[in-house]
Amino acid sequence: MAGQGGSSAGGRGVVISDNWPGYSLDLFTYPQHYYGDLEYVLIPHGIIVDRTERLAKDIMQDIGDNDIVVLCVLKGGYKFCADLVEHIKNLSRNSERFISMKVDFVRLKSYHNDQSMQDMQIIGGDDLSKLTGKPQGCSQSGWESQSFPQAPNSCIQLSTQQCPWGTAHHRAVADDIVGTGRTMKVLLNNIEKYKPKMIKVASLLVKRTSRPDGYRPDYYGFEIPDLFVVGYALDYNEHFRDLNHICVINDHGKTKYRV
């Protein structure tokens, strides 16, 4: 019954309502070179830490005694993934549990004007790159990937019987943001060919968009309005990755870092 910004915290994530005004920037510290470029703090860094700790606990409970492979979706998911992995390590180190964990990285890219996502390029991820067969040149991630929300960066949990990384592993994909979920579906389709025992997707953010397509990750940190957000490894044309908090960019920032 209690949520953030006056709305309810339903299901499995913190729900940030559309009328949530955020936090004034001068309540926290942030890099000087972004002074004037941001509207407000949507999610302060520390609450991401707290929420991720709980996600790690939930994931570990669901996984049982199976091994886990965390697949980090670069670049936007690297911070969420690194922190999720740290929390899982902390649980593993301080418990009687017996869960080994591997980490891998994958990179998803898409053409700006191609919403069908069929030309998505997956690079990295040990043998995962063999899955797509389309290693063409690809565009920069950035603003456009937010205007047409495509969840370009992720981190999933999956489990596989015949999997590229070995056998019968559970896998976790740590994702930074899910818009329509179209990109994530392409990735999952590729992974599912390998008959994983279990696949779970953890996404830090889920955006409420006008074009929902039914996809929702198994775990997520926050459900947010359809805003352009930066920080905590989320970028606008490669900027703002070095910002701790998740913030809403302002017009000055958009103009300054446009390419």
Next chain:
Amino acid sequence: MAGQGGSSAGGRGVVISDNWPGYSLDLFTYPQHYYGDLEYVLIPHGIIVDRTERLAKDIMQDIGDNDIVVLCVLKGGYKFCADLVEHIKNLSRNSERFISMKVDFVRLKSYHNDQSMQDMQIIGGDDLSKLTGKPQGCSQSGWESQSFPQAPNSCIQLSTQQCPWGTAHHRAVADDIVGTGRTMKVLLNNIEKYKPKMIKVASLLVKRTSRPDGYRPDYYGFEIPDLFVVGYALDYNEHFRDLNHICVINDHGKTKYRV
């Protein structure tokens, strides 16, 4: 213009409005022995960390190149004070600044039925205990000190010319909560006898009470409604100090830990 819970974040702290519903407890981790005792999370631990980092930066900027003595008001202020000191140490370690810092501890206690606070006992704080001359027995801190909000636990920044700890130091008192501020005023009166160069009070929380008496600390983290809060070293009859987040206790919890 941006605040928490729909209200504005005015002045120098995060303002949590009266209609802020808080966060559902199952969004975060917290100790099993408090399951069922809490209503909701008012302030997640990580936001406290972020906000305290900014307070440390503000304090350091105002202090200039003067030495600092941090006076931690036990017991409720020990966590806030410890974290504030860590942030200041971090600033000191990584900057070109040249600010030495000392740490001291003081304990304020008051009789339940004595709202005049004149019998406040100060124990600890090197020679500070000499200031009061009234080392009588004293009551437990806890629930009552919240019903009659008296800021029993604090952490101040002061500066003194003839001070018990030396001379001409700037002092910071890290406080966990300020209600009417009556107790803090007694402490400050005692300190001011020593003609400090500068005294600044930093309080994690400021409560909006029906009996405001004009006192407001120089720095504070959050302005909160007049609620019974526990966690982050704030206790109810010595319980809940081992809770990370600042939470609102429920009726079950009140009954369970009543003494």
Next chain:
Amino acid sequence: MAGQGGSSAGGRGVVISDNWPGYSLDLFTYPQHYYGDLEYVLIPHGIIVDRTERLAKDIMQDIGDNDIVVLCVLKGGYKFCADLVEHIKNLSRNSERFISMKVDFVRLKSYHNDQSMQDMQIIGGDDLSKLTGKPQGCSQSGWESQSFPQAPNSCIQLSTQQCPWGTAHHRAVADDIVGTGRTMKVLLNNIEKYKPKMIKVASLLVKRTSRPDGYRPDYYGFEIPDLFVVGYALDYNEHFRDLNHICVINDHGKTKYRV
């Protein structure tokens, strides 16, 4: 068979041998105002963190399902105690364990020329101050308490049937340093009058002195040579508490901060 500085890591702590040269100061960061005052880093901050995490795990295992009261011995023990408590909270928050924890503070002081310790003053610690009945004026802690090592600052774990804080609690005393252990014995004698169920003493450091008197805490982080060490809340005339690492002071530092 593996230890630090070429010696063996026996029993329950890291053994730092007499010929351990330490780490050069320019390998780490530390506050500018201590440049020139230190000889070398004896124990970097991060190893203290790692070792304390293990101590917390060991303590929790030994405690079983009993409640715990951590008694922090000010001032030198506050950092060790705060960190130990954080690690225990982390264990509690992320496990199925059901262990409540309270925190209290005590302050031990002793006369310079009185090695019998019978005039030790205990201040703070709720009703613990009633235990001694000798609230006389007392000297500053500092250099002398190291020359005549008396473990002035600690953090113990005890358990009591009729105890000042309640009943049947296990107690942990977090101590920063143990020399001869004489002061700790006086404290423990006072506590034991209350017939605790279990008392355990955790000390960050144990010094190898020429006058061993048989006392050894139940848990300790590091066994170190008989050196004057500062940092991590350990002071020399109230200085160096704001230093992260445990370092050996040099002659310049001794002269500069002599009182």
Next chain:
Amino acid sequence: MAGQGGSSAGGRGVVISDNWPGYSLDLFTYPQHYYGDLEYVLIPHGIIVDRTERLAKDIMQDIGDNDIVVLCVLKGGYKFCADLVEHIKNLSRNSERFISMKVDFVRLKSYHNDQSMQDMQIIGGDDLSKLTGKPQGCSQSGWESQSFPQAPNSCIQLSTQQCPWGTAHHRAVADDIVGTGRTMKVLLNNIEKYKPKMIKVASLLVKRTSRPDGYRPDYYGFEIPDLFVVGYALDYNEHFRDLNHICVINDHGKTKYRV
């Protein structure tokens, strides 16, 4: 004059001598599933944290007011890189400095039997993958890459005038380990084609090998003996990435995780 394990801490890193016995495993916490697989702790996690904080400070000082691009060499360098980036962000957030930072990822792979490294594959790294033109299939990283030390995982700092990521950036490559440095040289050759303004390589570890080839990174955390080490993202056949400390694997561990 002071170093670790009795040797001197020369130049710009902690020198761990050949006769350093390490720390007994039971002094720290580590995941249960590695019990029995490790010989000892070579470098506890916390000292890596401390050392990396200093490296971040040194790098920031040398960079001046130029922008920085951190290039993380996957997979082994991801933890070092993530932590280095966090320390730099901390410096940026809390100082008056005005240094923007971008992050990119690169992956180096080499054939087992090809010590010439000419067939090295670079995947990821925005347009960096265009540099090599040899996106052939590649072998697993792991044990062999240690037997024939090739620094497969890194994180560099460079600066470029015509660079793939933009222009005139300073770049930092965070590397986990440098053996002969041959792989790093290939990477640097590829980067230098783009006439960077400045390139700096930061490596967590430098191994003393019998086949030195003169390469030494600009910054490094620790110089270690020629041992098989795992942990802190360093793997043996993808295992041990979830181990906090840098440890030496034992025969049992080698057999258990051999592929």
